[in-house]
Amino acid sequence: MRQTEGEKQAVTSGFSGRPGKNTFSYNGVIYTSTGKEVGRGTFGHVIPFKTEDKNAMRQFIAVKFENSKFENSPYKKTRVRIYKFGRDFKEEAQWYKTFYGFGEFLGDENNITTRHYMLIPYFEGIALDDKSLSMPDFDSLLFIFIKTLSAIHDMVHAKKAVHADLKLSNLIVDSTRSVFPVDFGATDYEGTSRGRNAITERKVFSHLAPELFGEGEVEMKTTQDNYSLGKLFEKLDKRFSASFFTDDKTQNEKLKRMQSVIAKLQAENPSDRMRIPEAIAELNACFCKVLHSLGQSTITAQTKKPEPEKKQPAKVAGRAAIQAQKMPVPPLSVPVMAIVFFVAPCSLPIRLCMIVGIAVASKLLANHLEEKYCQPKVSQFKPR
Numbered sequence: 001m002r003q004t005e006g007e008k009q010a011v012t013s014g015f016s017g018r019p020g021k022n023t024f025s026y027n028g029v030i031y032t033s034t035g036k037e038v039g040r041g042t043f044g045h046v047i048p049f050k051t052e053d054k055n056a057m058r059q060f061i062a063v064k065f066e067n068s069k070f071e072n073s074p075y076k077k078t079r080v081r082i083y084k085f086g087r088d089f090k091e092e093a094q095w096y097k098t099f100y101g102f103g104e105f106l107g108d109e110n111n112i113t114t115r116h117y118m119l120i121p122y123f124e125g126i127a128l129d130d131k132s133l134s135m136p137d138f139d140s141l142l143f144i145f146i147k148t149l150s151a152i153h154d155m156v157h158a159k160k161a162v163h164a165d166l167k168l169s170n171l172i173v174d175s176t177r178s179v180f181p182v183d184f185g186a187t188d189y190e191g192t193s194r195g196r197n198a199i200t201e202r203k204v205f206s207h208l209a210p211e212l213f214g215e216g217e218v219e220m221k222t223t224q225d226n227y228s229l230g231k232l233f234e235k236l237d238k239r240f241s242a243s244f245f246t247d248d249k250t251q252n253e254k255l256k257r258m259q260s261v262i263a264k265l266q267a268e269n270p271s272d273r274m275r276i277p278e279a280i281a282e283l284n285a286c287f288c289k290v291l292h293s294l295g296q297s298t299i300t301a302q303t304k305k306p307e308p309e310k311k312q313p314a315k316v317a318g319r320a321a322i323q324a325q326k327m328p329v330p331p332l333s334v335p336v337m338a339i340v341f342f343v344a345p346c347s348l349p350i351r352l353c354m355i356v357g358i359a360v361a362s363k364l365l366a367n368h369l370e371e372k373y374c375q376p377k378v379s380q381f382k383p384r
């Protein structure tokens with residue numbers, strides 16, 4: 001891996017203490033092991049460490065511990081633990097720094113008798129191969145694909161690098177459905193040459209592009225990641241999509257369209273492989289059909305002619321203005337009063353008393369109706 005002078009200088013570890021024990025200090029902040037291993041691969045296992053210091057830049061730091069291998073000791077007749085991947089760990093830590101702005105290698109890369117570590121950001125979530133991963137509907141699956149493609153395109157390929165080991169276990173999804181690529185043990189810059197894997201290994205590393213097997217050297221290209229992305233989407237599709245096929249014709253068409261993107265990403269010939277922006281656009285189009293219909297209903301709701309705003313009583317008018325807003329005497333009471341005045345067979349004072357009675361009664365009725373139907377309910381107001 002190429003490394004600039006500036007990058008070399010940036011790797012200044014403020015670390016003291018071994019994360020192999022339960023605590024360590026990083027830049028003056030004490031981190032304690034959560035004791036929970038969140039993942040294990042061929043080369044290392046990862047345990048998050050936590051600090052109680054609220055002012056710390058990071059509440060969590062993940063530590064990747066190198067796995068040991070047993071080998072026969074040349075001096076003793078016993079088998080000893082050895083740690084061969086110091087240099088690889090150092091390079092991987094640097095990739096974390098390049099992509100995520102944080103990654104520290106710890107240990108002596110030339111010493112194979114002591115463990116190597118790296119401090120990396122902790123992604124609180126689950127790997128895409130986790131059994132507990134759930135996919136409630138088709139759109140969630142589509143969303144994960146788009147997020148994964150964007151993460152690789154914007155983070156890795158934008159830096160002219162190739163991840164080179166994209167598989168479900170190396171992608172973490174968190175509760176906000178953000179996707180974080182991890183494990184940069186095979187990562188390198190585009191155009192770097194490396195030896196091909198033996199043909200016999202193709203079954204074991206089925207997530208790798210076919211041109212990476214055979215003899216001689218091969219140049220690293222981002223299209224090799226596209227192949228692996230197609231493979232891992234295919235696995236998720238097989239795991240979840242069966243339940244998404246319904247009687248809904250549009251939904252099934254979208255599924256087929258998504259499956260054709262998956263197939264195009266993993267075309268055997270690298271130059272036929274779909275490019276990531278194109279794949280994102282195509283998946284977005286499936287996704288947008290749903291959003292589009294949702295969006296339209298929102299637009300309809302918004303373009304509905306707005307009700308004319310009721311004028312609020314001027315503040316200075318106070319109670320009087322509010323009173324003026326109250327319902328007037330119901331209009332029906334006016335003809336009733338007229339009939340009483342002109343037709344009722346009784347003396348004028350009695351007729352006048354009846355009219356006043358009707359007016360008072362209708363006013364009381366109006367106030368009652370207003371209180372009952374026109375006041376906002378307290379539950380409509382949510383305290384801030």
Ligand SMILES: Nc1ncnc2c1ncn2[C@@H]1O[C@H](COP(=O)(O)OP(=O)(O)O)[C@@H](O)[C@H]1O
Pocket residue numbers: 038039040041042043044045046062064120121122123124127169170172182183184185
């Ligand atoms: N920074 C991290 N935050 C959370 N989980 C991680 C992190 N890095 C790795 N993991 C989990 O640990 C597993 C092993 O780490 P990985 O770097 O892939 O090791 P290996 O190089 O041995 O494959 C991963 O598959 C992933 O599930």
Ligand SMILES: [Mg+2]
Pocket residue numbers: 041042169170183
């Ligand atoms: Mg891994």
